[in-house]
Amino acid sequence: MELDVRTLMVVFTVNVFAVSLALPAIMGWRVGPAARQAVLSTLLQAGGWFFLVLSTFWRQQWQDQVCSVLAMAGMSASLVLLWRSIGLWTGRPQRAWPMWTLTVLMTLGYGIGFENYPWRVGLANGVLGTQMLAIVFAVSRHSPATGWRWRALIGLCMGATATVTFWRGILGAFFTASYPFLTAPHPVNKVAALVSNLSLVLTTAAILMAYREEAERELHAQAITDDLTRLLNRRAWTERAEAQLADARRYGHPLVVVMLDIDHFKHVNDAHGHAKGDHALQLLARLLREELRGGDLAGRYGGEEFCVILTHTREGQALSFDQRLRHCLRLQSEQELGFLLEYSAGLAAQGPNDQSLDDLLRRADAALYEAKRAGRGQVVLAPRSTVEASATAVPA
Ligand SMILES: Nc1nc2c(ncn2[C@@H]2O[C@H](COP(=O)(O)OP(=O)(O)OP(=O)(O)O)[C@@H](O)[C@H]2O)c(=O)[nH]1
Numbered sequence: 001m002e003l004d005v006r007t008l009m010v011v012f013t014v015n016v017f018a019v020s021l022a023l024p025a026i027m028g029w030r031v032g033p034a035a036r037q038a039v040l041s042t043l044l045q046a047g048g049w050f051f052l053v054l055s056t057f058w059r060q061q062w063q064d065q066v067c068s069v070l071a072m073a074g075m076s077a078s079l080v081l082l083w084r085s086i087g088l089w090t091g092r093p094q095r096a097w098p099m100w101t102l103t104v105l106m107t108l109g110y111g112i113g114f115e116n117y118p119w120r121v122g123l124a125n126g127v128l129g130t131q132m133l134a135i136v137f138a139v140s141r142h143s144p145a146t147g148w149r150w151r152a153l154i155g156l157c158m159g160a161t162a163t164v165t166f167w168r169g170i171l172g173a174f175f176t177a178s179y180p181f182l183t184a185p186h187p188v189n190k191v192a193a194l195v196s197n198l199s200l201v202l203t204t205a206a207i208l209m210a211y212r213e214e215a216e217r218e219l220h221a222q223a224i225t226d227d228l229t230r231l232l233n234r235r236a237w238t239e240r241a242e243a244q245l246a247d248a249r250r251y252g253h254p255l256v257v258v259m260l261d262i263d264h265f266k267h268v269n270d271a272h273g274h275a276k277g278d279h280a281l282q283l284l285a286r287l288l289r290e291e292l293r294g295g296d297l298a299g300r301y302g303g304e305e306f307c308v309i310l311t312h313t314r315e316g317q318a319l320s321f322d323q324r325l326r327h328c329l330r331l332q333s334e335q336e337l338g339f340l341l342e343y344s345a346g347l348a349a350q351g352p353n354d355q356s357l358d359d360l361l362r363r364a365d366a367a368l369y370e371a372k373r374a375g376r377g378q379v380v381l382a383p384r385s386t387v388e389a390s391a392t393a394v395p396a
Helices: 005-027 033-055 062-089 097-112 117-140 148-174 187-224 234-251 265-272 274-291 315-337 357-373 386-392
Strands: 255-262 297-302 305-311 343-349 379-381
Touching: 005 033, 005 187, 033 062, 033 187, 062 097, 062 117, 062 148, 062 187, 097 117, 117 148, 148 187, 187 234, 234 255, 234 297, 234 305, 234 357, 255 265, 255 274, 255 315, 255 357, 265 274, 274 297, 274 305, 274 315, 305 315, 315 343, 315 379, 343 357, 357 379
Parallel strands: 343 379
Antiparallel strands: 255 305, 255 343, 297 305
């Protein structure tokens, strides 16, 4: 069977164009930056190949030079964009200027030295192959938040394409007589065309997998996050808090639950408007995030009520946390909201009688009620045992 290299290149170009139209049609237009750059990458690849095929109709004429330069620029830029989208998807974006610099220098060097065949073929393939290896490196870096399948697919495709690209570059630069032009029926050209076609199919599948993974991650984040404050919502907080509590019981480390509720919040809404009320909730959520340590857990429990788990923490440290938060809220609320915002808090340290999170929450809630009843703007520590707690607790 005789494979015609130019025909394979034309088929490939048509396929890349089809993919660059199909991807946005499948993903939609309102996608994140990673997916957008991946789509743009296929579009540039299609453009690059279009000019490459076009260039083969005018060998060694000025049209060949213009089309080839555009082809190299498009292909190289396409690789940079794919590399960038992988950085975003894996949560490890890198500075892009070295890659862009390579693209610009290669395009310039290629255009200026076009008459020198070994130079231009060696340079272009060397740089393109290097950029492909950068992609292989990007997908092979440890990224626990992303699946390995799509990364492995891209790594495989780019590894194979880089191999034929370097092979072509070495032939062009050092064995020019055996590799006279791009569409010559040389094995490297046939293999390159086949590898490119195969790699396009698999890379497209990998891009769609990465996109689906991103969409799933976003959906999950939305499902566990409170829209207004960006803290965990009640269900997610409860789930995680139960796990924290189980850990604390298993390893015997101290843990404190804090329930806090903004004081006179109805008045905040009535006097300053609902938007200001929302801003107040966001302010307290932000300060909570800033004041908490890594393993601690804050969530919006409902309306103007928040719940916090302080791990490896005893009552004294929890009281210091409350003092810090209270102090920051006083300062920031005057500055940002234009009025003083305060909260009441109930604090319950895990004791031997607490069988579940519900027990702890009940005691913290009773203490919060006490704080409200005692005049607000203060913290109350729940008595340690559930028996004592039920004695002081007043139904909320
Ligand atoms: N702006 C805003 N207000 C909310 C939100 N969720 C609940 N609220 C309001 O929070 C207010 C809570 O009022 P109350 O339960 O009477 O509590 P309070 O006025 O803070 O009184 P105390 O807790 O006893 O100090 C209600 O007016 C709710 O409408 C929200 O997401 N945004």
